[in-house]
Amino acid sequence: MDPYDKREMLRDRRRKSRRQKKIKMITSVILALGLLAGAVAGTVVLMKDSSIMSEKAQAKAKKEVEEGKEKETKEEKKRKSLLKEADRLAAMYDYAGAIEKLSSYELSESDAEFMQAKQAYEASQAACVPADITKIPHIFFHSLIADNAKVFDGDAEEDGYNQYMTTIDEFNRIIQEMYNNGFVLVSMHDMAVMGEDGTMSKGQIMLPEGKKPFVLSVDDVNYYNYMLDDGFASRLVVGEDGKPTTERDLENGESEIGDFDVVPLLDKFLEEHPDFSYRGAKGILGITGYEGALGYRTCPTDDKNGYDESQIETAKKVAQCLKDDGWEFASHTWGHIRMGTVSAEKVKEDADKWESQVKPILGDVDILIYPYGEDINSFRKYTMENEKFAYLKAKGFYYYCNVDSSNPSWVQLGTDYLRQGRRNLDGYRMYHDLIDDSVDKLSDLFDVTKVYDAQVRPPVPALTGPGK
Numbered sequence: 001m002d003p004y005d006k007r008e009m010l011r012d013r014r015r016k017s018r019r020q021k022k023i024k025m026i027t028s029v030i031l032a033l034g035l036l037a038g039a040v041a042g043t044v045v046l047m048k049d050s051s052i053m054s055e056k057a058q059a060k061a062k063k064e065v066e067e068g069k070e071k072e073t074k075e076e077k078k079r080k081s082l083l084k085e086a087d088r089l090a091a092m093y094d095y096a097g098a099i100e101k102l103s104s105y106e107l108s109e110s111d112a113e114f115m116q117a118k119q120a121y122e123a124s125q126a127a128c129v130p131a132d133i134t135k136i137p138h139i140f141f142h143s144l145i146a147d148n149a150k151v152f153d154g155d156a157e158e159d160g161y162n163q164y165m166t167t168i169d170e171f172n173r174i175i176q177e178m179y180n181n182g183f184v185l186v187s188m189h190d191m192a193v194m195g196e197d198g199t200m201s202k203g204q205i206m207l208p209e210g211k212k213p214f215v216l217s218v219d220d221v222n223y224y225n226y227m228l229d230d231g232f233a234s235r236l237v238v239g240e241d242g243k244p245t246t247e248r249d250l251e252n253g254e255s256e257i258g259d260f261d262v263v264p265l266l267d268k269f270l271e272e273h274p275d276f277s278y279r280g281a282k283g284i285l286g287i288t289g290y291e292g293a294l295g296y297r298t299c300p301t302d303d304k305n306g307y308d309e310s311q312i313e314t315a316k317k318v319a320q321c322l323k324d325d326g327w328e329f330a331s332h333t334w335g336h337i338r339m340g341t342v343s344a345e346k347v348k349e350d351a352d353k354w355e356s357q358v359k360p361i362l363g364d365v366d367i368l369i370y371p372y373g374e375d376i377n378s379f380r381k382y383t384m385e386n387e388k389f390a391y392l393k394a395k396g397f398y399y400y401c402n403v404d405s406s407n408p409s410w411v412q413l414g415t416d417y418l419r420q421g422r423r424n425l426d427g428y429r430m431y432h433d434l435i436d437d438s439v440d441k442l443s444d445l446f447d448v449t450k451v452y453d454a455q456v457r458p459p460v461p462a463l464t465g466p467g468k
């Protein structure tokens with residue numbers, strides 16, 4: 001080989017090996033860089049992964065805490081509401097109901113507050129005494145005067161309103177005064193109970209010592225045509241809250257909802273003073289039939305006001321709403337007749353009419369309130385020989401109410417009925433108690449000087465006939 005060629009060959013070899021080294025180096029650098037990049041990327045991926053995990057775990061943990069809290073507040077809410085409900089029952093003297101309410105809570109035995117409340121109710125229950133049901137007064141009203149200016153305007157109706165009716169302010173003051181004096185509203189159905197064998201037996205009303213039971217009723221809850229221009233309520237309705245209230249038609253053709261009569265006013269008072277009612281008792285509403293019921297024109301022969309069959313369904317709903325709210329109904333006869341004066345035939349005919357026209361709206365009714373307070377009998381006990389009584393009893397009437405203000409209370413428990421005298425708390429009664437020092441027919445209930453609307457009423461004329 002030529003030496004030159006040899007050198008060239010060696011030089012070439014060196015060049016080659018240098019190039020190869022270079023390539024190796026570049027390759028390894030690239031490799032190293034690649035690895036590094038991969039590693040960094042991997043770490044990022046890993047980091048990313050772990051951060052997703054922790055977010056999930058955090059959310060889960062957070063959810064668990066929230067669910068726990070929610071469960072706790074739900075539980076606490078249930079607890080609080082049971083305690084509140086029990087407290088309201090106890091306020092209405094239903095201690096057994098209150099204790100039962102507490103016992104419905106599964107943890108009541110290990111809850112100090114529950115046990116404490118239960119003990120307090122048991123103590124209150126033990127301290128109650130039975131009321132003498134033969135000494136329970138019964139007071140009554142008519143629809144309340146809701147617009148003094150329209151009622152005391154000197155027109156033909158003024159004297160009647162002044163004698164037989166009570167203003168809203170007077171009613172509110174009477175209720176407040178009676179509450180202050182320890183009175184508690186009870187139902188006639190608590191005074192005596194009709195057994196399955198057809199005999200009436202004494203009921204048991206258990207109240208704290210010093211509390212005084214009384215019954216309340218309202219006559220002619222019909223919102224008669226003659227009253228509608230004088231600012232009275234026009235009808236009872238179901239309010240937006242599902243509770244009964246009153247509606248009044250206005251001169252411009254519109255109507256307004258408001259507290260225009262006994263039902264919403266007493267309901268409002270009882271909402272704030274549950275201890276004014278014995279176990280949810282409200283009042284008794286006496287209903288006639290000749291101009292419909294509750295302000296609805298449901299009487300087919302009522303030509304004056306016009307019969308509106310479609311109003312029957314509405315009236316039924318209102319009646320159910322009143323019953324659900326604790327109100328009770330009484331027949332005040334279909335035609336507002338004098339039950340003592342008219343013949344037995346007339347009593348039967350009237351009772352049939354009431355049964356066919358009013359009972360379908362109100363449902364079963366076992367209380368009868370005599371119009372004008374006119375009873376079918378003297379103070380002597382009813383017997384089956386009395387044709388009127390026999391017929392009324394067969395129609396399902398077991399509770400009878402007349403008017404008697406000569407005593408604070410008058411109660412007669414027969415073998416098959418309960419009869420009670422009622423005291424009118426109207427303009428006539430209050431005015432004469434107020435102006436005549438020899439008359440005192442109200443002081444056991446309230447102080448008439450604190451109640452009477454002297455600024456509003458003209459002197460109340462003497463009565464020329466019996467009450468309404």
Ligand SMILES: [Zn+2]
Pocket residue numbers: 219220332336371372468
């Ligand atoms: Zn009447």
